[in-house]
Amino acid sequence: MAKIGIDLNRFILEEERKYPEATGSLSIALMAIESAAKIIASHVRMAGLADILGQAGKVNVQGEEVQKLDELSNEILIRHLSDSGQFYALASEELDEPIFPPQGVDANYVIAFDPLDGSSNIDVNVSIGTIFSIHRRVTGTADDFLQEGYKQVAAGYIIYGSSTMFVLTTGNGVNGFTLDPAVGMFLLSHPDMKIPEKGKIYSINEANAKKWTDPNLVKYIETLKDEGYTTRYIGSMVADVHRTLIKGGMFGYPADRKNTSGKLRLLYEAAPMAFIIEQAGGKATDGKTDILQIKPTDIHQRTPVFLGSKKEINQLLEFIG
Numbered sequence: 001m002a003k004i005g006i007d008l009n010r011f012i013l014e015e016e017r018k019y020p021e022a023t024g025s026l027s028i029a030l031m032a033i034e035s036a037a038k039i040i041a042s043h044v045r046m047a048g049l050a051d052i053l054g055q056a057g058k059v060n061v062q063g064e065e066v067q068k069l070d071e072l073s074n075e076i077l078i079r080h081l082s083d084s085g086q087f088y089a090l091a092s093e094e095l096d097e098p099i100f101p102p103q104g105v106d107a108n109y110v111i112a113f114d115p116l117d118g119s120s121n122i123d124v125n126v127s128i129g130t131i132f133s134i135h136r137r138v139t140g141t142a143d144d145f146l147q148e149g150y151k152q153v154a155a156g157y158i159i160y161g162s163s164t165m166f167v168l169t170t171g172n173g174v175n176g177f178t179l180d181p182a183v184g185m186f187l188l189s190h191p192d193m194k195i196p197e198k199g200k201i202y203s204i205n206e207a208n209a210k211k212w213t214d215p216n217l218v219k220y221i222e223t224l225k226d227e228g229y230t231t232r233y234i235g236s237m238v239a240d241v242h243r244t245l246i247k248g249g250m251f252g253y254p255a256d257r258k259n260t261s262g263k264l265r266l267l268y269e270a271a272p273m274a275f276i277i278e279q280a281g282g283k284a285t286d287g288k289t290d291i292l293q294i295k296p297t298d299i300h301q302r303t304p305v306f307l308g309s310k311k312e313i314n315q316l317l318e319f320i321g
Contacts, residue, residue: 008034008166008177008186015170025086025108026134026153030168032084033077033132034186037158037166040073040116040130041179044160069122070094073115073130087111088137091145091299093268098142098299109134109153110144112299114268117157118236127161129238133272145299149271149292156276159238167193167242169279174245190246195282198311199248203233203240211256214287220319224250224312237264241273241307245280250312254287255304262286262304266296270305283313287320 002011012030016022074094081087082101091098091112098110111134118128134154135147156168164179166186176190202224209218229249234240237253244251255262264270274284274291284291284307294303306316 002175002188002191004188004191006188008168008188011175011177011188015172023108026170028084029081029086029109029111029134030154032080032086033156034166036077036080037130037164037186038179038184039076039080041158041160041164043069043072043076044128044164070116070119077113077115077130081111081113088140089142089144091142091267093265093300098145108137110137111135112145112267112272114265117238117269118234121234121236126234126236127159127239127242128236129157129159129242131155131157131238131269131272133267133275142299145267146296148295149266149274152271152275152292155272157238157242157272159242161239165189165242167245167276169276171275171279174276174280193245193280195245195277195280195309196248197281197309199244199250199309200229201232201243201247201249202229202252202312203231203244203250204252204254205233205235206231208254208256211258213255213257213260214320216319217252217254220316223315223319237269237273241277244308245277245282248309248312250306250308250316252306252316253304254306259302262302264302264305266291266294266301266303267299270303273305274307277307281310282308283310285313285317285321287317 012027016027074092081090085103086107087109088104088107089098089100089110093114113132117131133152138144154170158166166177174193176193177186178189179186240251253264270291277284286304
């Protein structure tokens, strides 16, 4: 196990050495994400002082109001990921179609990312984050984004809150790194993260309960209440999932009458978070199928999401599976 305090770049390189066949491409790709995350973190810290707070006056492909900081984060990631030369294609939640940077014509990977998850919470100073998912280039077309989640070679998120944390998996467990602003490095603070087998918190927007398409979900939530569970819902997926990863329990964003296919995006949110949670020993489902087994048909596909500790997710499936 890596030593607490090791910086992220060194951690990545040491992991690479475990695989003699490694080319170093994935290491460079992850370092590019790290560099972009540091810049985004600096802008997030200044958001209340600089002219980057508020709406950008446009709507993204998802039909959502674009925040200025969201737009800036998207531009920063596109620039750093493209310049790294390690990505054949980039898909952002904010863009209609993937980008094929000329620097990545021979690259091995494609990346899908949500540049600033929870951006509607920027104005009220709630934790927000960046989520990313990396797959291998297979066909050399946009279809490379339409791979099942279990085929991810790496996934992670960066949460910008009271501290900035980079949580990463390359399919060999989950590790968390906290940004030390004094030295400008992400340092290993949470090695080999494991989600508790059982928690005491559920995270779901009960204000939508009357709109949920599955009435058995209401019964499940009532059962959790009877068992003494506490509800905590922030409304920023990165923040809610981060708490669930550390404390256990269940996070859910179900389908409802307005969003009959769910609201969260499979490529940019559900699959990478499911990969992280399962690598930490938890479970993730859309209510019937393991999230990582779903084969996307569209880069902006939505899905219901339930993830967390095994006890809570298994119990959920007894009600709605």
